[in-house]
Amino acid sequence: MESDVLFSYPAGDQRRDASPAGGGVVAGDSGSGPPASAPLPVRMRPASLDELVGQEHLLAPGAPLRQLVTGTAPMSVILWGPPGCGKTTIAHLVARATDRRFVAMSALSAGVKDVRAVIDEARRQRRTGGLPTVLFIDEVHRFSKTQQDSLLAAVEDRTVTLLAATTENPHFSVISPLLSRCVLLTLRPLGDEAVRDLLRRAVTDERGLGGSLRLSQPAEDHLVRLAGGDVRKALTALEAAASAATATDTGKIDLRTAEQAIDVAAVRYDRDGDAHYDVTSAFIKSMRGSDVDAALHWLARMLVAGEDARFIARRMVIFASEDVGMADPGALSVATAAAHAVEYVGLPEAQLNLAQAVIHLATAPKSNSTTAALAAAVADVRAGRGGTVPAHLRDSHYSGARRIGHGGGYRYPHDDHRGVVTQQYPPDELAGVDYYRPTEHGAERTVSARLPVLRRIVRGLPPDTRASAGRTGSGSSAGAAEPDPPVPASEAGPVPDDSGSVAAGEVQQ
Structure with a gap:
């Protein structure tokens, strides 16, 4: 028995490729299936499309997935879905077809040289009337742009039919030219009932436990909950629990045995995905x-x-x-x-x-007034609204500044008993513009009451005039159609590293 990290085949029914370094396997019919020593998820892998569970939206007659597995259409396909949803199983079913060469490699170990070797052999086979080649690449998102580029011509002219699997969004992880040459099939996580059915099949099927052990309902519920839609995880956990139950000769997998065999669920969470x-x-x-x-x-x-x-x-x-x-x-x-x-x-x-x-x-009480105020101010600056710094606000500390009018007429707020004076601070074009609009939430309620008084004094408005009735900046909404809401900085991703900060207004565009 020769085996690969992706597939295993009986010796009489498989042919090893001209040894690509990536560990590719070329196969025809896979024969009698994996040995009894193989892991339970491998032994329970569906032997036909009819045994595939959980992807009903892709299994209708004439659907791309069914055409791919049966070989009725030589289309290149990218399978996108979470771990344990059936991507490798589909590749296994494609590999069983007898009317094509099947080459499997993992992007974790294969390189451009390996891909080109497969393509060259596929061209030779096609010239000599040999079988068409299906190239399966697992974890294709781990291929660099150069590695993905090396596939383009062969996929374009159908030298190879590409079958690629990825757990990451291919719109981000696969280059656009390759994505446009393939049919994208999105696989869904298996529902709890589908996982439950597969667990029960594994308990009774001869490829699995063969009915040697009983699985209690609480233990089954625990395994289903643990899987979180990942059938590989469920079957791996079942195998561990079965080993523990066999060692104690109880003839049954109960909840305690299952919990002890599987310490903690591995959370589905990819820090880069x-x-x-x-x-x-x-x-x-x-x-x-x-x-x-x-x-x-x-x-x-x-x-x-x-x-x-x-x-x-x-x-x-x-x-x-x-x-x-x-x-x-x-x-x-x-x-x-x-x-x-x-x-x-x-x-x-x-x-x-x-x-x-x-x-x-x-x-805490919530307010996005800071975000909105900064976004409005940044929008005005980027729109060219502004002007020179008013003369009375300019720096007057250097020699000769007073002679050219810098700082002349500036009023010092601390000289007034109120701590605030009437004085123009923005450039002329933005005088009277409101950016900050406080809410009535939490501590901002106090600011909301105080701000109109401050604006009235600073802008020299009569006591009976609402100070907040001033002109609005580009990001404000008074008397105009509301702009698109800003993209919250805390949700924007990927986010910049700490080595370079980004102002809120820059993220909100």
């Missing part, structure tokens, strides 16, 4: 929506998955100004203190500091 940004987005939106319990769940999800605690802390510091802002000015201090605790204390103890900050931010 979509799940990273999806979970982060859910975390931010839960805090913004004041759902403290959901926010704590997403925090725990990130911590258990091993997310960088500094990343979490940075998101919270941004959130404190972006979504809480002046409604609770102390929120920024809390978030900053949590970020400092992460650096000073470290994990795992700093998890408590992060949790305290999450609770504070989620339950």
Whole structure:
């Protein structure tokens, strides 16, 4: 028996390729299937398309997936889906077809040289009337742009039919020219009932446990919950529990045995993939929506998955100004203190500091007035609205400044008993423009009451005139159609590294 990291075939029914370094396997009919010593997920891999569970939306008669497996159409396909949803199983079914050569390689170990060797052999086979070649590349998102470029011509002229699998969004991880040459099939996570059916099949099927053990209902529920839609994880956990039950000669897999065999669920979370940004987005939106319990769940999800605690802390510091802002000015201090605790204390103890900050931010009154005010000001600057600094505000500390009028007429606010004086501070074009519009939430209610008085005095308006009735900046909404809402900085991704800060207004465009 020769085996590859992706597939195994009986010796009489498989041919090894001209040894690409990536470990490719060329196969015809896979014969009698994997040996009894193979892992349970491999032994239980469907032997036909009819055994495939959970991708009904792709299995209709004439659907691309069915055409791919049956070989009725030589189309190149990218399979995109989470771990354990059936991508490798589909490749296995394609490999079983007898009317084509099947070459499997992993992007983790293969390089451009290996890909070109397969393509050259496929061209030779086609010239001599040999079988068409299907090239399966697992984890294709790990190929560099150059490696993906090397596939373009062969896929374009159908020298090879490409079957590629990825867990990451191909719109980001696969180059556009290659993506445009392939049919993109999105595989869904398996539902709980599908995972349950496959567990029961594995318990009774001769390829699996063959009915040698019984699986209790609580243990089955635990395995289904543990899997989270990943059937490979469910079957691996079942195999571990079965080994434990066999060792104790109980004849049954109960809940305690299952729990002891599988210590903890591996959280589906890729720090470099979509799940990273999806979970982060859910975390931010839960805090913004004041759902403290959901926010704590997403925090725990990130911590258990091993997310960088500094990343979490940075998101919270941004959130404190972006979504809480002046409604609770102390929120920024809390978030900053949590970020400092992460650096000073470290994990795992700093998890408590992060949790305290999450609770504070989620339950705090919310205001995005700071975000909106800065976005409006930045929009005016980028639109060219502004002008020179008023003469009375210019620097007058150097010799000769007074002679050219710099600083002349400046009024010192501390000389007035109110601490504020009538004086123009913005350039002429922006005089009277309102950027900041406080809400009535939390501590900002006090600011909302005080701001009209300050604007009235500064702008020299009569006591009976509403100071906030001034002109609006580009980002304001008085008397004009509302602009598109800004993209929250705390959700934008990928986010810049700490080595270079980004002003909120720059993220909001």
